[in-house]
Amino acid sequence: MAESLLRNVFHVPAPPSAVLAHLSEPSSYVGLSPLVVEVRDVRREPGETRFVSVERFRFLGFLKYDNLIKVTLRCTAEGVEGEVDSPGGVRLDYRFGLAADGAGTEVEDVLTVHATFGPLLRYAAGKAREVQLARAGVLAERARTL
Structure with missing residues (x-):
């Protein structure tokens, strides 16, 4: 299975405990990912939360496809991590590492995208x-x- 690693580090002007609480709640992911509706x-x-996210894709501006993805979310002392299983052979491992940064939080957003073949990986990694x-x-x- 092919994979691609994506990393982004950014600052959030809120304390780590508030960011952790937000990222620990499944309903927070609606709109946090522009695709999740x-x-x-x-x-x-115990130790994890499982849920289904509905990702909405639009093609040609009017065709709509709702992709149902299975999400596992776990809170750790350092942040939030888990897995996403999407139909069609795409899987993501994710981690939001949280660290105090002045009056806010430094967030390290790491995604590993796995797909069954190269063209699908390129598409999924681009969207991710x-x-x-x-x-x-x-x-x-x-x-x-x-």
């Missing part, structure tokens, strides 16, 4: 990178209410 079937288990970069701005904007 809904979260459903949340199951909290777009989401990763957008997430930095969304999380920084949300920090005012954390």
Whole structure:
């Protein structure tokens, strides 16, 4: 299986505890990823939370496809991590490392994208990178209410 590693480090003007609380809640991911429009079937288990995210893709401006992805989320002392399983042979491992940074938090957003073949990996990694970069701005904007 082919893979691609993506990393982005950014500052959020909120304390690590507030960022951790936000990233620990499945409903927070609606809009945090510009593709995620809904979260459903949340199951909290000891040590992890599992849920289904609905990613909405638009093609040619009017064709819509809702991709249902299975997400596992775990909180650690250093942040949040987990896995995403998407139909079609795409899997992501993710980690949000959180560290105090002045009056805020430094977030290290690391994604490892796995796909069954090269062209699919290039497409999935490209979309994941777009989401990763957008997430930095969304999380920084949300920090005012954390």
